[in-house]
Amino acid sequence: MKCKVLELLRSHREPVSGEEISAQLGVSRTAVWKHIKTLREEGYEIVSQPGKGYLLKGIPDLLLRGELAHFLAGSMFARSIQCHLTVGSTNDLAKAAADQGAPEGALVVAECQEQGKGRLGRQWFSPQGGGIYASVVLRPPLKPEQAPGFTLLAAVALAEAVQKVAGLTPGIKWPNDVLLAGKKFCGILTEMKAEMDRIYYLVIGTGINVNTDPQSFPESLRDTATSIKTEGGKAVSRIELLAVYLKNMETLYKVYLEQGLPPVIEKWKTWNVTLGQAVSLTSGGEVFQGRAVDIAGNGGLVVVGNDGEERIFQSGEVTLRTK
Known part of the structure; x- marks a missing residue:
C-alpha cells in the first residue's frame, strides 16, 4: 500500500x-x-x-524498492526486489533466494556491502551511498559451458547504460572489467549452480562506482579505480542507471536465448579495449603472453602467443601491456 x-x-x-x-x-x-x-x-x-x-x-538518492519498481515496471526484474542498507554480499543473498525458488529476474540491491565479492576471491570495495551493488537471478535453459557469455552480455548492457545516462563512453576489458579513462569503475561476477547438462540458475553480480568520491578509495586502488562522477564531472542518478542497465540486460538476454551469443559478441567488440592489444594473461597459475585477437563463439579470449601459438582462454586475469 x-x-x-x-x-x-x-x-x-x-x-x-x-x-x-x-x-x-x-x-x-x-x-x-x-x-x-x-x-x-x-x-x-x-x-x-x-x-x-x-x-x-x-526523491532520495537511495536504492529503494518503490523507486526500482517504478522504473522497472514491466520488466522481469520487477518481479522480486530485495533492497538492503548493509549486507555481506548481494550475490550470496541472491544465491540463497535462488535456492529457495526465487523467480527468474529476482533482484537484490544494497547501499553497502561488507564482503563484496570480486573475481578470483577478491573483495569489491563497496562503501555506502555512492555505488550500485546489485545481483540478479537468471534461469536460462542452457548448458553450463554457455554460461561465460553472460559476463560479456552484462558488460555490454552496462556500457550502453553509462553512455545513455552519463554521456560517457566506457571500454570493456575481458572478461569482466568496465573502464573509464583506462581505470576500472565496474566489475561483474557471474556465479552458477548447475549439473553436467543444465544450468539451475545464474547469479550476475555487479559493482559500480557511480558517485563514489575518489578520496574514499583505499590507497591501493586510487591509481586503478575511478567512478562515473569523477570522469563525467557530475553526479548521476543511481536508480536511473541501474534501471537502464537491467532493461538493457533483459533485451540482450532475449537476444542470446533466441539467436545465440554471436550478436552479443559483435556488440561487445564495439566497446572492447582488449582485442588487438598485447596482453599478459594469468590462468591456473600460468602466465601466457601474446596478442588478443578475437572472442571465441562461447565468449573465450583468443590469444596468439609470442611464439605464434594460438590459445583460447575461458577464464583468467588479463593485463594490457604497453609493449
Missing part, C-alpha cells in the same frame, strides 16, 4: 488531499498519514499544504 500511495503522489503535479488518496486506494485517512510518514522517514520530500493536500517534492 505504501508503494501505491507513492505512485499516486508521483502521478500528480498538484497537491492531493488525504481524502482523495483515501478514496482512490480504499484505505482510511489514518492509514494514508502513516504511509506518508514512512515515506518521509525513507527520505522522500513530501510537503503538506493546508487545505490542499500532499505534494511529492523530492
Whole structure:
C-alpha cells in the first residue's frame, strides 16, 4: 500500500488531499498519514499544504524498492526486489533466494556491502551511498559451458547504460572489467549452480562506482579505480542507471536465448579495449603472453602467443601491456 500511495503522489503535479488518496486506494485517512510518514522517514520530500493536500517534492538518492519498481515496471526484474542498507554480499543473498525458488529476474540491491565479492576471491570495495551493488537471478535453459557469455552480455548492457545516462563512453576489458579513462569503475561476477547438462540458475553480480568520491578509495586502488562522477564531472542518478542497465540486460538476454551469443559478441567488440592489444594473461597459475585477437563463439579470449601459438582462454586475469 505504501508503494501505491507513492505512485499516486508521483502521478500528480498538484497537491492531493488525504481524502482523495483515501478514496482512490480504499484505505482510511489514518492509514494514508502513516504511509506518508514512512515515506518521509525513507527520505522522500513530501510537503503538506493546508487545505490542499500532499505534494511529492523530492526523491532520495537511495536504492529503494518503490523507486526500482517504478522504473522497472514491466520488466522481469520487477518481479522480486530485495533492497538492503548493509549486507555481506548481494550475490550470496541472491544465491540463497535462488535456492529457495526465487523467480527468474529476482533482484537484490544494497547501499553497502561488507564482503563484496570480486573475481578470483577478491573483495569489491563497496562503501555506502555512492555505488550500485546489485545481483540478479537468471534461469536460462542452457548448458553450463554457455554460461561465460553472460559476463560479456552484462558488460555490454552496462556500457550502453553509462553512455545513455552519463554521456560517457566506457571500454570493456575481458572478461569482466568496465573502464573509464583506462581505470576500472565496474566489475561483474557471474556465479552458477548447475549439473553436467543444465544450468539451475545464474547469479550476475555487479559493482559500480557511480558517485563514489575518489578520496574514499583505499590507497591501493586510487591509481586503478575511478567512478562515473569523477570522469563525467557530475553526479548521476543511481536508480536511473541501474534501471537502464537491467532493461538493457533483459533485451540482450532475449537476444542470446533466441539467436545465440554471436550478436552479443559483435556488440561487445564495439566497446572492447582488449582485442588487438598485447596482453599478459594469468590462468591456473600460468602466465601466457601474446596478442588478443578475437572472442571465441562461447565468449573465450583468443590469444596468439609470442611464439605464434594460438590459445583460447575461458577464464583468467588479463593485463594490457604497453609493449
